[in-house]
Amino acid sequence: MRHVISVLMENEAGALSRVAGLFSARGYNIESLTVAPTDDETLSRMTIVTTGTERVIEQIIKQLNKLVSVAKLSDLTEVPFIEREIMLVKVRAVDNGREETKRLCDIFRGKILDVTDASYVIELTGDDHKLSAFLDAIGSDNVIEVARSGATGIARGEKSLKV
């Protein structure tokens, strides 16, 4: 099962490597990992997308909690939540394809950020499925380069992850 885990940790040197090291040492999967400071600059928020059996996910959460730098965490997958990822994709755009690509971009509510005779750079935001669907629609022959941010997420409603 795929899980999205949000982690609040002390914003200090080496904090990221503690988490990355934990995952590699114990053989856990990381699909994506994003990290940036929060409104409280002493705290970083990390979003980890991982997969595993329920038992592995339970261990991941316990092992993360055990890290002395981790202040709090939440498995977003346990609650209604919003997940977003940003993707910058450079696509081939020539002849008739230019119009078609523009239309697809509109359908997916993307933005064209850069235009040349032969290419567009498109910005797209959404969850994993939407971004993948867009790439499928464009077709791999037309995709020149893809840069994805990895997912970040937040719970819906009143529930919040705060120290």
Next chain:
Amino acid sequence: MELSGGKVLMEALKEEGVELIFGYPGGAVLHIYDALYQQNSVKHILVRHEQSATHAADGYARATGKPGVVLVTSGPGATNAVTGIATAFMDSVPMIVISGQVQSRFIGSDAFQEVDCVGITRPCVKHNFLVDSLENMAQTIKEAFHVATTGRPGPVVIDIPKDFTTPGITVPFDYSKTVEMRSYSPPTQGHPGQIRKAVDLILSAKKPMIYSGGGVVLGNASEQLRAFTRELGYPITQTLMGLGAYPASDKQFIGMLGMHGTYEANLAMHECDVLIAIGARFDDRVTGEVDSFCPNAKIVHVDIDPASISKNVTVDVPIVGDVALVLDAMLEQIRASERRADPADIASWWSQIKAWQATKCMEYELSDTLIKPQAVVEALWRETKGQAYITSDVGQHQMWAAQYYGFDEPNRWINSGGLGTMGFGLPAALGVALGKPDDTVACITGEASIQMCIQELSTCLQYGTPIKIINLNNRYMGMVRQWQEFSYEKRYSHSYMDALPDFVKLAESYGHVGMNIENPADVESALAEAFAMKDRLVFMNFVTDQSENVYPMIEAGKGHHEMRLNPARELA
């Protein structure tokens, strides 16, 4: 009070009540060693290799319950310490390792004796710190001691760049009495609902089994475990790390469990219907094949580390908390309750266990010509009246020590159970002897293990630690040889110890007493002679039977009910 960084460290150690540190000087810690020289409250023990500093601090910590403190230099000083740090980490021993680091402005430049100490030690510490300024040093030390000694204990590394300890550069020294860490709050009390559920289950058992581990020793919960076990009258087994928490001489104790556990303990594990796991972590050497582990049991698991629960074996009633507090709470409920397990069930369970005990799985054949290693351990127990602090290295001798030296008190059995570090025994004994100067300390070792840190014989002379070394010399890496005999058709690949030193002369050249014992008839008298030399280190080289194996044994992939017994017992 304005102090330099070196003096801040010394004052902080004093505030933490540190009396002894184990270390080895070098460039990056010269300022610290200078501060050490100018004070009297902290005594420094100069080891001969940094690995030994960590093992000695480890032994000291396990025997005294106080954190062990280590001081090493940057680069090779830090890397040499890693094995000992990992050893302490696997066995959850409270330890502070202070490592020097190159000057902060040189970090990352591949400077002389620079390694990323925080990076290298990260996977084998409870936590580590790179001190980022002189101003924050005292607070960092405070936090390090707090983390190392609370919750599930463990080693904590403090890496200090040399420029923060420069004499003449000072800060006001203020050591706070309390510590607040928003991201670290170890559990204490168990959840009352879970405790109620556990007590219900415990009192409804027909074939109950108590399985306790090193957490009881580390959590100072031996008294509570004894009271709990006696109140219930249930059988108890202990892990390698838990020995002594419950007295080996008590009738309810049915021996160690696991790979080299007793027949009765392992079969009782296999047959029990309620398993009460206390401060134990279901290590693979204990469980055997997990799929056939305690197939009929509901499991209660008490542990201070939530990550230990349902890691290897899924449990039914987990209780996260300090073992002493949880045992107190459970015992209080049991005593307040009218309910008890059906005495007829418990009596018939005990008669089953007694039938298993009749196998006498720990008996071994004596010989008139060859010294049996088990007999040496039993003779050592008699000579020391079972009251010595025993350290060991790793291998057959370690198992024989665990099996045949019946520990009646906690903190007396000091071995590297988790990491299995050969070379641990002698430096650990050094640490124990310094922490417990009035007690008898013996190191049970083998001729392979002892050579891994043998240079500490020199340290032992310098500080006059009268350790008794029991070298069970079978001219093999015995446990490797045993596995090769059982699983590799006796192809003894590189397990033979050729070109051994003359241990008697070796001990003498280090200024100690050496003894060579080759005749079984001399074992008792030699031990008596050695232990009569109260102020001398005596290196006793027992030339033992090369073919002796550790029994019972659960081989890889097998369950508790599939033990291999001593062939002599199988015939009996």
